[in-house]
Amino acid sequence: DAGVTQSPTHLIKTRGQQVTLRCSPKSGHDTVSWYQQALGQGPQFIFQYYEEEERQRGNFPDRFSGHQFPNYSSELNVNALLLGDSALYLCASSTGSDTQYFGPGTRLTVL
Amino acid sequence: AQSVSQHNHHVILSEAASLELGCNYSYGGTVNLFWYVQYPGQHLQLLLKYFSGDPLVKGIKGFEAEFIKSKFSFNLRKPSVQWSDTAEYFCAVTTLSGGSYIPTFGRGTSLIVHP
Numbered sequence: 001d002a003g004v005t006q007s008p009t010h011l012i013k014t015r016g017q018q019v020t021l022r023c024s025p026k027s028g029h030d031t032v033s034w035y036q037q038a039l040g041q042g043p044q045f046i047f048q049y050y051e052e053e054e055r056q057r058g059n060f061p062d063r064f065s066g067h068q069f070p071n072y073s074s075e076l077n078v079n080a081l082l083l084g085d086s087a088l089y090l091c092a093s094s095t096g097s098d099t100q101y102f103g104p105g106t107r108l109t110v111l
Numbered sequence: 112a113q114s115v116s117q118h119n120h121h122v123i124l125s126e127a128a129s130l131e132l133g134c135n136y137s138y139g140g141t142v143n144l145f146w147y148v149q150y151p152g153q154h155l156q157l158l159l160k161y162f163s164g165d166p167l168v169k170g171i172k173g174f175e176a177e178f179i180k181s182k183f184s185f186n187l188r189k190p191s192v193q194w195s196d197t198a199e200y201f202c203a204v205t206t207l208s209g210g211s212y213i214p215t216f217g218r219g220t221s222l223i224v225h226p
Binding site for chain 2: 004031033035040041042043044045048050055056058090092094099100101102103104105
């Protein structure tokens with residue numbers, strides 16, 4: 001049983017570019033949440049998707065957007081990248097309970 | 112809005128020493144509490160969780176945590192640490208909002224255990 005998977009593992013972009021990160025949830029999970037983890041900090045909630053709709057959103061600008069597909073996989077898009085967007089982006093999946101299972105993350109570096 | 116404080120940012124212990132990592136949260140309502148661990152090069156893993164019932168919760172690898180509602184605390188303990196416990200430890204709190212549970216994480220505690 002595969003856990004949560006994310007791609008790519010690492011990514012390097014320049015300021016102003018756009019990036020798309022991908023996540024496949026754990027089998028049987030229908031809810032996907034995205035987090036940003038800056039160096040030396042805990043994960044910060046970006047948003048959560050359920051039934052292909054954004055259900056909750058954290059304190060992140062509209063440059064951060066997402067999508068969930070019918071197979072429950074999800075994408076995180078970030079437009080107009082800033083240096084401060086450099087971080088580890090984590091995807092977590094869950095079902096009706098609130099225990100979330102995390103993927104390995106995508107390390108984004110913005111130059 | 113809820114917040115989570117982990118007061119120990121860096122902890123260095125020798126093997127067999129006892130461990131206690133502090134976690135305090137600010138939210139007056141019903142909360143669910145978690146401790147996650149991130150071993151070097153690995154992803155976040157659930158260590159233990161508290162939803163209700165016995166406030167003393169036992170998790171994997173000999174860890175336990177005690178929920179003290181009056182102190183808004185959920186401290187993590189282990190009687191005797193091992194070198195393999197070297198990792199980042201994150202406390203998290205969830206509350207029900209808009210039909211879903213969104214965790215708020217503390218900034219983490221880096222634990223280094225010397226052999």
